[in-house]
Amino acid sequence: MMKIRLPKKKRLWIVLAITVPVICWSISEILPLIASALNRQGYQVVRREPSGLSGILTIRKKEALERKTVKDIRFPLTRTSDPRFDHDRFTLKLYGLLDVERAGFYWVGSESDDGSWIRLKGDKILDNGGLHSRETKMNLIHMDKGLQSIELRYENQMGEAYLDLFWVTPEGTRSPLPLLPNPWGRVSAGLLWTAFLFFKIAQYWVFFTLPLLLYPILFPVNKPNSNGSAA
């Protein structure tokens, strides 16, 4: 009787083919939960010890890059309003939290000179990028109730610098974006990015390795003997 044979040497490969996507998918599901817990933790910390927004400022000088953490950032941000940003070329990366009281569609926007980009829970929701004078852009997005992690990137490439953030709530009220500092913001964003990466690894792994794994099992090659019968 013909039997299905799984070659011994391929067992490790088979185990890997099955476990890698399961583990990667599990990680991609767990990491956002950890990120969310960290955001909540950060929110509690901020409520206990109120502090201003902080971000990573990278100043581009002719010779080298200078990177430092700046605290107590206030909007609107200009070169004159805050001497720490009085540079021709710099980028600012900032992680914050939004406490959304009601689920619904919100306009989230930025007015910037030059480019600014906003990500909500790892997804890009606003692209106000490019070398331009003060320009307002906004997008309508659906937000669930609760804490939302926000990631902001801003860059000034030359001349004046300006950045302001706002939102329009479902009630139609336009107000500055009530960003709260997130002490765990960087870690949380990193976790979300890693979760996405793991999901993609699982997806591509399944696509490319599952057929390779199943192929010899489903279609085992049995060369006929000299008398013509299958081995």
Next chain:
Amino acid sequence: MTRIKPAYYYPILILSANIGLLLPPLRFPAAVFLICFLPGYFLVERTSLWKDPLFAAIGSVGLSFLLAPFITLPGCILFQKVNSLILTLSLDLYLIGMLFLLKGRERNPYGEDHHSPFLFPLLLLVCGWVFVYMDFTKLGPYSEDWTYLFGVVKELSRNMPPRDPEASFLLLKYPWVSYFFFALIHRLGGVSAWKVLEFMPTLLSFIFLGVVYMILFQATKNRMAGLWAILFLAVGRETEWIFRGFLGLGWSPGYHLDPGWAELLTFTGYSLLWGWYLLPSMIPPLMAWFFLVRYEQESQKKDYWFSLGICAASCFFHPAYYLGFLIGFSCWLVFQWLTKKFDLWLLLFYFSFIPYYVTFFLYFQPGIPSDPFFQFFATKKDFLDAIWEFLRYNAIVIPFFLWALFVSREVRLWLLPFAGPFVFFSVFGRSKINHLSHFIFPCLVYLSLVSAVGLTTLKRIPLFFRVLVYFLTVVVITVPFYSHVSHRLSIGWEGALDMEQRAAGEYIRLYSDKNSTFVILPDSRYSAVCVEGLGERKIVFGWFFHLSRYETVDFLYKKVYEVVDFFVSGHSPFRYAFLKKNKADYIFLGPDEIAYMKQHDVDVSKFVGAYRTVFKSPRIEIVKVDRGEL
């Protein structure tokens, strides 16, 4: 060694697919396994259709594509709906039935090795490319036709027989079996229809390219020819940039005439990227053809019955492609008659199939288009233009095509009866039936098959020149393909989807009833993307040129005028009557609708004022119709 007895092996496959359906991360792969592989695989195992393992894998997926819709159809019709339970039970019943037929049988030995060692890596490369491209661009079903076809897929995943097809007002008479196949995966796999249509090109490319390889191998016993054919079909045969270079117009390798989607689909490798549209209709005739060739060569009756069976199923797929197959088949019989070879079974096949096909075709499609079936070019200019157009996209393979006809008996015997008429009709005339994707695409498939054989029969040329020819051929076709794809990627497929569309789609999905209907302007692709594509709701859709096959043009125009009048008429009772008649719940005002209304001096704010705005963004406004007032 791990050994599984055949008695356990098949039930394990069924069980693993069913368990996978219950586990969220495995649901989609399990659904694909259950729908797109197992039905065909069990049949292949039972009938020992292939001894080559890779051919058997391709055949299993191909036969599943043809079988799965028909396995699930009776259950869905019986219960008049399409849901996961009915689909799973139908498929399981079929597989359990097959288990009894497999009882006591040894497993099929796959002891023959006919394919090139490069075939599997090449298929993996091409299908992987399609998968990565679709995943990266999120292009999905974005094309001109998709709004219509997407509606068909959605409706087929809800009701059976379909009640509210793409137009909400027409009976669905489109040959929809391939779309039912997509609907099965959408329903059972638990992912959005958009995602399903993003994935399908990968699967269908595998079947399509695999079958092409099998046909060439079966016909010529040449292992390399199929690889060239795959390359021609995956990359295209674009040659215009060489002509332009020699004419002194520059050596830029991009597409110079900014071809639209249909041209791209037909002439280039985009036929694989949008494979959910073109390939489903091409696969059945190719499979029928393969079995027919094998029957003629090996005289195994099962091949004959499989070929006839696939032909019988063809009526549920796109008829235009089958018409082409029949033309080729008829020529084949004539060729045989000329060489005084008579095969009674083939004649029986022909004369049993033709009346069946015609009856079926006429029964389901009463509105045969009134435009001429085919018209030869009347002027020399038209003819020269057609030749030029043909050469622009195919010149590189024409010498190989002619060479193959000259040197290969197999090509003349098996491939020419199909390729010849298609090339003839593509160059010498045009008509509605000669639509790019209906007629020219099959033509280019057959052309690629013959040319691929030509390339592999250059044995009389010294090795150095032969390699040079191969190298130049690859360079000529890959450079424009690479150039065009990189350009498309660099611009990020601008216009495919914008943030507002995503937001509107999310609103529709989250806040509107699943059965709600939206009014949009006829032919507004932007609005249809939001409502049908992202929101997965029904639309009152006025016009689509495909529908002229099934309803009179007068009827469709009347419908179009009705929808258009709704947007421009200031007469409130007419509007209310229209909304009531079409059971509309929402009116979608996208950029097309607003521009159209402004063009006709309609005060948009006054129009909107009569309803309740539920969603508003700079370019989109959705208003709710109060059904109580109607």
